[in-house]
Every structure is written in structure tokens, then in C-alpha cells.
Amino acid sequence: MKLHNFSGGPAILPDYVYHKAADAIKNYNGTGLSLLETSHRSSAFAGILMEAEALLRELLSIPQAYAVLFLAGGASQHFAQIPLNLLHKDTGAAYLDSGVWAANAINEARYYGRVHVVASGKAEAYRSIPTGFAIPEDSIYFHYTSNNTIYGTTLREVPQTSVPVICDMSSDILSAEIDVTKFGMIYASVQKNAGAAGVSIIVIRKDLLDNVNPDIPNIFNYATLATNRSLYNTPPVFAIYTTLLNLQWLQREGxxxxxxxxxxxxxxxxxxxxxxxxxxxxxxxxxxxxxxxxxxxxxxxxxxxxxxxxxxxxxxxxxxxxxxxxxxxxxxxxxxxxxxxxxxxxxxxxxxxxxxxxxx
The missing domain is CATH 3.90.1150.10 (Aspartate Aminotransferase, domain 1)
Structure with a gap:
């Protein structure tokens, strides 16, 4: 019996991805090596990383003013890593509370600086997303979640503000056309629309990298990670490859x-x-x-x-x-x-x- 998998994630991937990934486990691209044992410093993986970035830029029309990173871990890690990089003790950031994951991001940000919650849907059990809120202009950034996996709500219009907008697109990235230039940063776990669990996509405007807190460990520093083109430490090679395959499939599908x-x-x-x-x-x-x-x-x-x-x-x-x-x-x-x-x-x-x- 054929199964129809409606899981919230890790989610179903295209047959194209399954078949190509299975082949790569046994023998990647005729190298005689499994991709699981292929060095992240090899020319083979360099090609994977370069093509993944090029395809993502093409599919989302990402300008060169933005850095593209493929990093180990999921979105929950970036709930903390974003304020660690950008929010200092004497500054504040604005957040929209639209569900569990947005609330988790707010809780992590409070470790690093002032957090202003512009609106919350919690009192109504998150059955809708608040709109018409004001975003303080002195905020370092404004953060929101575009799609809420648990509650089934989405915010398709990017809130208007003069401060950099940071969006968690973990459950809807690559599902609809967006204007990347409206954002200071986009991030997403890939295990719903873009690959196998274990990697996150980061698209961040390069001017934000100039203002990263210098007094944080290099392994968490977005500027350092961008300078090293996602290769500061060993990346999740196989998970990035599944993301590449997913991007190839999307291109093939139109x-x-x-x-x-x-x-x-x-x-x-x-x-x-x-x-x-x-x-x-x-x-x-x-x-x-x-x-x-x-x-x-x-x-x-x-x-x-x-x-x-x-x-x-x-x-x-x-x-x-x-x-x-x-x-x-x-x-x-x-x-x-x-x-x-x-x-x-x-x-x-x-x-x-x-x-x-x-x-x-």
C-alpha cells in the first residue's frame, strides 16, 4: 500500500532526491567513495557547496549584497545565535509573537538584550496573527516567523519598517515567490521543503555582518562563518547534498x-x-x-x-x-x-x- 506522508517534519522529499542521495551513499559521482566518507575539503564537496549556493541564489533571486550560508543545526539554534551576533546589552530588538517557535525565539533573545514584543496572538491561542502593530524605529532588528507549523497560520505580507527584518522561514522557504531585498536576514531549517534534517540555510545582508558583536566565539560568529564560506568547521556534508538535490528538483519542476x-x-x-x-x-x-x-x-x-x-x-x-x-x-x-x-x-x-x- 502506498503511504501518503503529511508529516510536519522531517518531511517527504522528492523521489529524485531519494534516488540520487542513495546512489551518493554508495558511490558519489563515480569517485569510488561514499559521500559519507568524502572530505569537506575535497573538490567534490566544493562543487556541491558552490552549486547549492548558485541554485539558491537563482531560485530566490538573491542579490550579491547578501551572503548565503549552509550551517549545521536547525532554526532553534539561530533563535539564540541571531541575538548573540546582533543584539547587545545596550540595544533592543522587536519581535512578533505568533506561535510556539516565535515565542521560543523571544525567550532566547532576552538573554542578550532588550526585547520588545510588538504584538502577541497567545491570548487567542494563536488562531490568527496580529497585524497593525508598530515597530520601534530604534530596534536593531525586527524578527517574525512567516509560517506557523503548529497553528497553521501564515503572514504573507512582510511588515513595513525601516529597521532590518529577520524572518524564520523554516516551514515555507522555497514554497512561494518572495522579494529577498525586503529582508535583512532569512533563515530556515531545511527538513520541510529543502532537504534532510541537519542543516540550516542563512541568507544575510552583508552590511549586517559588519555590525556583528566581535566578542563572541568564532564558531557562532556569522561574519566569520561567511568569510569562510560555510567551511569554518566541518559542515553537514550529506545534509547539504540533499539540499542541493532538492534545489535541482525545484529547478526541474519550473x-x-x-x-x-x-x-x-x-x-x-x-x-x-x-x-x-x-x-x-x-x-x-x-x-x-x-x-x-x-x-x-x-x-x-x-x-x-x-x-x-x-x-x-x-x-x-x-x-x-x-x-x-x-x-x-x-x-x-x-x-x-x-x-x-x-x-x-x-x-x-x-x-x-x-x-x-x-x-x-
Whole structure:
């Protein structure tokens, strides 16, 4: 039975990535060596790193005024590393609290300087993202999360401000066209839309690197890491290679504009079923903020939740259980998930409705 994996991450990747990565484990590009044993100082890996940067720049139209880094670790590490680099004890930064990961970033930043929370959706259980807030002009930077994996909300418009904007795009990078020049920095864990877990993408404006706190260890210093082109220490070679393969696949599929159209089609199909089906209700209160990547919904009768999970699993639909302690369902429709899988989930929801309410 074919499985349809809606996991929030690590997530499904394209078959192209699986096949090429499997070959590289055995014999990378005819070198006779596994990529797992290939030196990060080798010409083979230099080629991987160079092509990954070039493809990312092409796909996202990243100007040369920005440095591109592929670093070990995930976004949670950068919750601390960003303020460590940019926020000093006598300065402040502005943050938008739109969910668990945004709140975690705020908590880490408070170790390093003043944090001004411009708005928070916590009182409304993060069912929508606050808008219309003011960002203090004396802030060193403004930080927000563009897509909230747990709550299924997204902020597609970049908040307007004169201070550098830093965005955590871990769950929606490469899923839609963006204007990189609106940001001072973009960062993302890759294990949802861009590769295998273990590496993060950093796109940072070079003028911000000129203002990095000099009194921090080199291993955490973005300026040092940029000067060394992601090779200050041993990088996650294999994870970066899977990111390269994912970027190659995106290019083959027609680029970001083409994948965005597919993501819109997939998400609209599922939202239409959630809104129609008599057993389920969407979680996000503001329909304009519905995520295309993470679709969240509840069973109207909580006692039917496990029954639906079991019903779906029997039909090959897996990974739709919501994040721990939050209840309900979350279907993640990342780039590599096919329209066929979404149609299958919709069919399962319709079948479950007829099963629970026969003749209704």
C-alpha cells in the first residue's frame, strides 16, 4: 500500500532526491567513495557547496549584497545565535509573537538584550496573527516567523519598517515567490521543503555582518562563518547534498513560481473539504492567514479524533496527528507532497463522513 506522508517534519522529499542521495551513499559521482566518507575539503564537496549556493541564489533571486550560508543545526539554534551576533546589552530588538517557535525565539533573545514584543496572538491561542502593530524605529532588528507549523497560520505580507527584518522561514522557504531585498536576514531549517534534517540555510545582508558583536566565539560568529564560506568547521556534508538535490528538483519542476501554483491548488482543495465536511472545522480564525504548508483542523466531536486517525492510517494516510499536546489534525503540504496525496486525504475525509453519518 502506498503511504501518503503529511508529516510536519522531517518531511517527504522528492523521489529524485531519494534516488540520487542513495546512489551518493554508495558511490558519489563515480569517485569510488561514499559521500559519507568524502572530505569537506575535497573538490567534490566544493562543487556541491558552490552549486547549492548558485541554485539558491537563482531560485530566490538573491542579490550579491547578501551572503548565503549552509550551517549545521536547525532554526532553534539561530533563535539564540541571531541575538548573540546582533543584539547587545545596550540595544533592543522587536519581535512578533505568533506561535510556539516565535515565542521560543523571544525567550532566547532576552538573554542578550532588550526585547520588545510588538504584538502577541497567545491570548487567542494563536488562531490568527496580529497585524497593525508598530515597530520601534530604534530596534536593531525586527524578527517574525512567516509560517506557523503548529497553528497553521501564515503572514504573507512582510511588515513595513525601516529597521532590518529577520524572518524564520523554516516551514515555507522555497514554497512561494518572495522579494529577498525586503529582508535583512532569512533563515530556515531545511527538513520541510529543502532537504534532510541537519542543516540550516542563512541568507544575510552583508552590511549586517559588519555590525556583528566581535566578542563572541568564532564558531557562532556569522561574519566569520561567511568569510569562510560555510567551511569554518566541518559542515553537514550529506545534509547539504540533499539540499542541493532538492534545489535541482525545484529547478526541474519550473522554479518557485511553478511550485507556488501547485501549493495553492493543493491547499485550496483541502480547505474546501474541511469547510464542506460536517465532521471537521478549520482551526485558523482568519481565512486570509491560512497556511498553504500546514493545514490545521479539528474533529467537531473530539471523541472521533482517534477513530479518524486509525481510519486514515488504514488507507495509507499518515502523519496527520497534530503536534503533541495540541489536539486535532495537521496535514503538511510541503513542496514534494503530490496533488494525488491531497486528493487521497480528501477522499478519506469524505469516506469517514459517510461512515460516521450514513444516509445524512
Amino acid at each position: 522554479g518557485i513560481s511553478a511550485i507556488e501554483k501547485r501549493n495553492i491548488e493543493k491547499s485550496q482543495l483541502l480547505y474546501e473539504e474541511i469547510d464542506r465536511n460536517r465532521l471537521f472545522t478549520g482551526r485558523v480564525s482568519n481565512s486570509t492567514q491560512r497556511s498553504r504548508m500546514n493545514i490545521t483542523f479539528w474533529a467537531d466531536k473530539p471523541e472521533q479524533e482517534q477513530a479518524f486517525l486509525d481510519f486514515a492510517a488504514e488507507r495509507g494516510v499518515v502523519g496527520i496527528k497534530q503536534y503533541a499536546d495540541y489536539g486535532g489534525f495537521r496535514a503538511s503540504l510541503y513542496n514534494a507532497l503530490s496533488l494525488e496525496s491531497v486528493k487521497t486525504l480528501v477522499a478519506v475525509m469524505q469516506e469517514f463522513e459517510h461512515h460516521m453519518q450514513p444516509g445524512a
